[in-house]
Every structure is written in structure tokens, then in C-alpha cells.
Amino acid sequence: MISRTAYLFLKMQALLLLAIGNRSRALSRFDHMLQLRPQDRYALASRAHIQAQDNNFPAAITTLRQLTAAWPQDAAAWFNLGFVLQKAGRHEDAEPAFRSSLARDPRMDRAWYGLALALIEQRRFKAAAEALEKTTALQPMSPYGWYRLALVRLELGQPEEALKVIAHLHEFEPRVAAQLVRETGLAKSVAASGVWHAT
Numbered sequence: 001m002i003s004r005t006a007y008l009f010l011k012m013q014a015l016l017l018l019a020i021g022n023r024s025r026a027l028s029r030f031d032h033m034l035q036l037r038p039q040d041r042y043a044l045a046s047r048a049h050i051q052a053q054d055n056n057f058p059a060a061i062t063t064l065r066q067l068t069a070a071w072p073q074d075a076a077a078w079f080n081l082g083f084v085l086q087k088a089g090r091h092e093d094a095e096p097a098f099r100s101s102l103a104r105d106p107r108m109d110r111a112w113y114g115l116a117l118a119l120i121e122q123r124r125f126k127a128a129a130e131a132l133e134k135t136t137a138l139q140p141m142s143p144y145g146w147y148r149l150a151l152v153r154l155e156l157g158q159p160e161e162a163l164k165v166i167a168h169l170h171e172f173e174p175r176v177a178a179q180l181v182r183e184t185g186l187a188k189s190v191a192a193s194g195v196w197h198a199t
Contacts, residue, residue: 010029011042013029041071045076048060048064051063064080064081075101076101082094082115095118109138113148120148125155136149143172143176146168146169150180151184
């Protein structure tokens with residue numbers, strides 16, 4: 001068994017290599033750590049991060065599956081798996097990963113948002129709206145969830161609900177709200193609503 005001192009030395013080397021931008025050599029140190037401790041949480045997460053940064057999504061997915069198998073209660077690991085699957089365009093596979101993350105941490109707003117994006121890609125707009133409502137409840141001042149929620153309301157044929165979302169977004173992110181109005185062609189509807197004047 002590797003000693004704690006040797007393990008910490010490998011970890012220190014990896015961190016120093018990352019600090020100077022040498023990801024490939026840092027990756028080799030994490031690989032070495034995993035040869036010695038195959039279920040090492042830190043090494044698995046770090047290796048997956050580097051692989052994803054290098055757009056090597058198949059390798060990152062494999063590593064993250066190893067991580068979630070070894071540490072099944074790690075909500076962040078499940079989220080990262082969903083995120084990388086999403087980046088790889090595998091939205092149907094990303095959905096259960098995000099749901100696994102949320103089963104372990106229901107207050108992880110970014111997992112609700114990731115789930116919503118996966119559902120939107122599958123054109124499951126009702127379920128996406130529910131996920132976005134969770135996101136906006138947890139992060140009420142972040143424009144991203146509200147922006148997507150307005151678009152989903154339009155997809156569901158609910159323009160009045162979309163206008164309510166836009167009006168709310170305008171209260172704290174007026175530029176984002178105005179952009180949304182331009183993109184959706186809702187300027188006349190916004191003006192008719194009398195809630196605010198779209199420029």
C-alpha cells in the first residue's frame with residue numbers, strides 16, 4: 001500500500017503541474033495515483049476535469065462513471081457526469097445523471113438547470129418548466145433560469161405566462177429581458193401589456 005507521504009507528494013506534483021498549465025503531465029500524476037488507489041475520489045474528479053477541459057468527453061465520461069460507482073452518494077460527481085454528457089450531446093443520458101445528483105442534493109440549482117436543458121433538448125417542455133421553476137426558486141436573482149423559463153412557456157403555448165416571466169426578469173435584469181423580447185418577437189405584446197416599455 002502506498003504511504004500517505006508518497007500519495008501527498010504525487011498530489012503536490014499534480015497541483016504544481018496544473019498551476020503552470022501542464023495538464024498532460026498532471027494527468028499522468030493523477031493516473032499514477034489511481035494505479036495506487038483506484039477509487040481515489042480526488043484523483044478521479046481531477047482526471048475527469050482535465051479530460052473535459054481537453055474536450056476528451058468519452059474519457060471524462062468513463063472516469064466520472066468510475067467516480068459515481070465508487071462514491072455513489074457524491075451529488076457533485078453525478079452533476080459533473082450529467083454536465084459532460086450534455087457537452088457531448090448525449091442529452092437523454094444526461095437526464096438520469098442530473099436526477100441522480102438531485103436525489104442526493106435537491107437544492108443543487110445547477111443540477112435543476114442542467115436537467116431542464118436536457119429536457120428542452122428532448123422537447124419535453126412541461127417537465128423542463130418544472131425543473132426551471134426549481135432553479136429560479138433556488139437562484140431567484142440569476143437571469144439564466146428565468147430566460148429559459150420564458151422560452152419554454154412560449155413552447156408550451158403560454159404567451160401570457162412568458163410575458164409574466166419577462167416582466168419579472170425586467171425588474172432586475174432589464175437588458176436581458178429586452179434581449180429576450182427582441183429574440184421572441186414579443187415587443188408588441190409587451191407594449192400592449194403595459195407592464196413596461198420594450199426598447
